[in-house]
Amino acid sequence: NAGVTQTPKFQVLKTGQSMTLQCAQDMNHNSMYWYRQDPGMGLRLIYYSASEGTTDKGEVPNGYNVSRLNKREFSLRLESAAPSQTSVYFCASSEEGGSSQPQHFGDGTRLSIL
Amino acid sequence: AQKITQTQPGMFVQEKEAVTLDCTYDTSDQSYGLFWYKQPSSGEMIFLIYQGSYDEQNATEGRYSLNFQKARKSANLVISASQLGDSAMYFCAMREPRVGNNRKLIWGLGTSLAVNP
Numbered sequence: 180n181a182g183v184t185q186t187p188k189f190q191v192l193k194t195g196q197s198m199t200l201q202c203a204q205d206m207n208h209n210s211m212y213w214y215r216q217d218p219g220m221g222l223r224l225i226y227y228s229a230s231e232g233t234t235d236k237g238e239v240p241n242g243y244n245v246s247r248l249n250k251r252e253f254s255l256r257l258e259s260a261a262p263s264q265t266s267v268y269f270c271a272s273s274e275e276g277g278s279s280q281p282q283h284f285g286d287g288t289r290l291s292i293l
Numbered sequence: 294a295q296k297i298t299q300t301q302p303g304m305f306v307q308e309k310e311a312v313t314l315d316c317t318y319d320t321s322d323q324s325y326g327l328f329w330y331k332q333p334s335s336g337e338m339i340f341l342i343y344q345g346s347y348d349e350q351n352a353t354e355g356r357y358s359l360n361f362q363k364a365r366k367s368a369n370l371v372i373s374a375s376q377l378g379d380s381a382m383y384f385c386a387m388r389e390p391r392v393g394n395n396r397k398l399i400w401g402l403g404t405s406l407a408v409n410p
Contacts, residue, residue, distance in 0.1 A: 212397075219402065220402070221384065221400045221401060221402040221403055222384070222400045223400075224397060224398075227397060237397070267336065269338060271338075275396065279326055279343055279345055281328055281340040281343060282328075282340070282398060283340065284337065284338035284339075286336065286337050287336050287337065287338075289336075
C-alpha cells in the first residue's frame with residue numbers, strides 16, 4: 180500500500196543547479212499538491228493540480244514549475260536553485276467531490292541548497 | 294480571509310493524561326471542513342481526524358476527539374490517555390470553499406506536544 184511516493188528523500192544542490200522532485204500516487208486521486216515546510220512557517224502551498232492537465236499557483240510559486248504528467252504523477256522543478264529554497268518539500272494528493280476527503284502526504288524531500 | 298490560529302507553540306503532558314490542543318478558525322463560509330494532522334519527528338504527515346461544519350456530533354477516532362464549538366469557531370483536538378508516541382507536531386487545517394474543481398487546505402502553524410514519562 181504505497182500511497183504517495185516522493186523521490187528523492189534527500190538532496191543537496193549548489194546554487195544555480197536545477198532538479199526535479201518526483202511524486203506519484205496510487206490512490207487514483209484527482210488532486211495533487213506540492214508544499215514546502217520551513218521552521219515556524221507551517222506548510223505553504225507551492226502549486227496544485229485539481230485534475231490531470233491542469234495546474235494552478237499556490238501561495239509561494241516563484242522559482243518553481245510543475246508538471247502533471249498523468250493522473251498518477253506530479254513533478255516539481257527548480258530551474259535555478261537558490262539558498263532560500265532550502266526546505267522540506269511535501270507532495271500530497273486527495274480525492275475531490277466532497278469536503279471531507281483528507282490530503283494524503285508523501286514522506287517528504289529534504290532539500291539543501293548551498 | 295480564511296485563517297487558522299494555533300495559539301500554543303508548545304505543550305507538555307504527563308503520560309496517561311489527557312491533553313487539549315487549541316485551534317480557532319476564521320471563515321465567513323457556512324460549509325467547511327476541519328482537519329488535524331500529526332507530524333512526528335520522523336517527518337511524515339499523518340491524518341488524524343476530520344470535522345465537517347454541518348456535523349452534529351463531535352468527531353472521534355480512537356483516542357482522538359474533536360471538541361467542535363461552531364459559534365466560537367474553535368475545533369480543539371483532545372488526546373486521551375497520552376502515550377510517549379504522541380510526542381509530535383500537530384497541525385490544524387481548514388478546507389477552503391470550492392474554487393473550480395479544487396478545495397485547498399489552509400494550515401495553522403502547529404503545536405509541538407511533548408509527552409513526559
